[in-house]
Amino acid sequence: MNQKPTPPGEYDCCESACEPCVWDVYYEELRAWNEAEKQRKLAEAAKDGEPSDSPLR
Helix, strand or coil: CCCCCCCCCCCCCCCCCCCCCHHHHHHHHHHHHHHHHHHHHHHHHHHCCCCCCCCCC
16 A cells, blocks of 8 residues: 555545444544554664664664
8 A cells, every 4th residue: 555545525525433433444544554663664664774663683
């Protein structure tokens, strides 16, 4: 996943407590994207020889 997820549009949520709600899907995709970005940045820093914030050093 390369692009940050786009939040649902103004009228995408019907507010009838759907399972899963479009917002649930969005927040899960955003969480996964944030984790992938974090891993990508750590890998890039390691490749460049920069110190990382990882406690696994």
